[in-house]
Amino acid sequence: MTAHRVSVTVNGKSYEREVESRLLLSDFLRHELDLTGTHVGCEHGVCGACTVLFDGEPVRSCLIFAVQAHGRELSTVEGLAPGPGELHPLQQAFWEKHGLQCGFCTPGFLMTLVPFLEQNPSPTELEIRQALSGNLCRCTGYQHIVDAVQLAAERMRRDAE
Amino acid sequence: MKPASFEYLAPDSLDAALEALTQHGWDAKLLAGGQSLIPVMNFRLAQPAVLIDLNRVREMDQIRPGGPEEGGGLRIGAMTRQRKLERDPRVAELAPLLHEAVPFIAHPQIRNRGTLGGSLAHADARAELPAVAVALRARLRLRSAEGDRWVEARDFFTGILSTALEATEILTEVALPAPAPRGGWAFLESSRRHGDYAQVGVAAGVWLDEAGRCREARLVYLSVGDRPVEAREAARLLEGAPLSDDAIAAAADKASRDEMNPGDDIHASAAFKRHLARVLTGRALRRAFARAQGAKGEA
Numbered sequence: 001m002t003a004h005r006v007s008v009t010v011n012g013k014s015y016e017r018e019v020e021s022r023l024l025l026s027d028f029l030r031h032e033l034d035l036t037g038t039h040v041g042c043e044h045g046v047c048g049a050c051t052v053l054f055d056g057e058p059v060r061s062c063l064i065f066a067v068q069a070h071g072r073e074l075s076t077v078e079g080l081a082p083g084p085g086e087l088h089p090l091q092q093a094f095w096e097k098h099g100l101q102c103g104f105c106t107p108g109f110l111m112t113l114v115p116f117l118e119q120n121p122s123p124t125e126l127e128i129r130q131a132l133s134g135n136l137c138r139c140t141g142y143q144h145i146v147d148a149v150q151l152a153a154e155r156m157r158r159d160a161e
Numbered sequence: 162m163k164p165a166s167f168e169y170l171a172p173d174s175l176d177a178a179l180e181a182l183t184q185h186g187w188d189a190k191l192l193a194g195g196q197s198l199i200p201v202m203n204f205r206l207a208q209p210a211v212l213i214d215l216n217r218v219r220e221m222d223q224i225r226p227g228g229p230e231e232g233g234g235l236r237i238g239a240m241t242r243q244r245k246l247e248r249d250p251r252v253a254e255l256a257p258l259l260h261e262a263v264p265f266i267a268h269p270q271i272r273n274r275g276t277l278g279g280s281l282a283h284a285d286a287r288a289e290l291p292a293v294a295v296a297l298r299a300r301l302r303l304r305s306a307e308g309d310r311w312v313e314a315r316d317f318f319t320g321i322l323s324t325a326l327e328a329t330e331i332l333t334e335v336a337l338p339a340p341a342p343r344g345g346w347a348f349l350e351s352s353r354r355h356g357d358y359a360q361v362g363v364a365a366g367v368w369l370d371e372a373g374r375c376r377e378a379r380l381v382y383l384s385v386g387d388r389p390v391e392a393r394e395a396a397r398l399l400e401g402a403p404l405s406d407d408a409i410a411a412a413a414d415k416a417s418r419d420e421m422n423p424g425d426d427i428h429a430s431a432a433f434k435r436h437l438a439r440v441l442t443g444r445a446l447r448r449a450f451a452r453a454q455g456a457k458g459e460a
Contacts, residue, residue: 002168002169004169020166021166021167021168021169021212022163022164022165022166022167024163024164024199024203027163043162043203044162044200044203044204045196045199045200045271048268048270051270054273054274057244057273058269058270058273059270059273059274060196060270060271060274062199062203063195063196063199063200063271063274064195064199064274065169065195065199067169067171067214068171068195068214068216112269112270116269129355130355130356131269133268133354133355133356134267134268134269134270134271134356
């Protein structure tokens with residue numbers, strides 16, 4: 001086995017590790033960097049629980065090898081909140097609108113929807129439903145997630161004014 | 162689910178990638194976006210000894226104006242991300258069918274990684290891009306350390322997940338001809354949920370003569386065979402006549418009855434797929450026709 005050196009920036013912090021080529025980025029984040037907020041569901045690109053931002057764009061971290069992240073910037077759910085005891089407006093809205101029950105899928109939803117709201121600050125309900133179609137939730141039936149996104153979008157628009 | 166061990170190579174130029182592939186041949190797999198390859202590696206259905214990652218080959222992700230062979234048009238590097246195809250204004254202008262079809266591919270998280278060339282080389286008959294390549298009369302550039310050849314999209318797809326690529330060849334770019342005047346395209350598909358593989362999908366194109374009759378038509382389907390399926394007889398029924406509702410219905414009947422061989426699967430029976438193909442063909446032809454009528458006439 002050849003070890004590969006990986007230098008990455010995650011949530012603004014630099015890390016360097018030696019990894020096996022077959023290590024998935026999702027496992028790298030969880031087991032090498034102890035960033036266990038990124039959840040691993042299906043491990044074949046269906047459930048979306050492991051979604052992270054890769055150079056600012058949402059991707060499935062179970063479908064990228066850690067070696068491929070060398071030199072890249074990543075963001076995970078741990079980087080969303082502005083500070084201790086505070087929440088990102090989307091996290092706050094998920095809490096208030098019951099956008100989660102067990103919470104397993106939530107990090108993937110958040111990391112999918114944060115860039116979505118940046119690119120589309122006033123989405124329609126259909127656009128929201130299409131944006132979250134790559135993330136599976138088995139608790140909520142999605143309706144409360146849609147409500148949370150609408151609330152967050154409204155507040156983020158207001159804050160931007 | 163963890164992939165088996167492999168040797169990882171990340172060449173930073175096409176020449177270096179070709180050299181690595183020459184050395185390893187079929188023992189190696191090329192890693193493009195990885196959105197189909199990595200799942201099968203996670204399941205250990207694929208256990209390549211060597212993985213040659215093309216993601217650092219910058220010369221393969223460019224979108225450029227086409228050469229004289231394309232009469233303008235576009236040349237798109239095989240490593241161009243699907244998300245870039247979706248957003249690039251040149252694609253929207255010069256390859257409107259591609260622009261319309263890309264959002265049907267899976268989800269944004271997948272399209273941020275998935276590439277044009279990766280999807281074509283994977284050659285899944287349920288995928289959008291192979292059918293679009295056949296419909297657009299795309300030409301595919303296949304390069305090896307010794308060779309450089311162009312293959313028509315319709316000759317590239319040879320069967321279930323199979324292509325004309327040899328062991329030492331890399332699909333490096335895709336040439337799309339410029340759109341012909343007085344033409345219009347439409348892409349439609351039906352799936353159980355947004356982002357799922359289509360039960361059936363169709364790319365329909367029509368071109369009108371100066372009198373407004375149909376000069377040429379094309380119908381290419383996904384998910385109804387072992388590769389993209391073109392319904393040439395149905396298209397011929399439309400040519401030389403006005404695109405009346407009766408003519409469109411006859412073409413849709415012909416294509417769905419005689420020119421495809423869908424199988425049963427858990428998402429749809431063969432009979433239902435034929436029904437979907439017939440309905441989608443009619444809708445797509447009407448939409449393409451309306452766009453052709455609105456299109457500029459000058460070449």
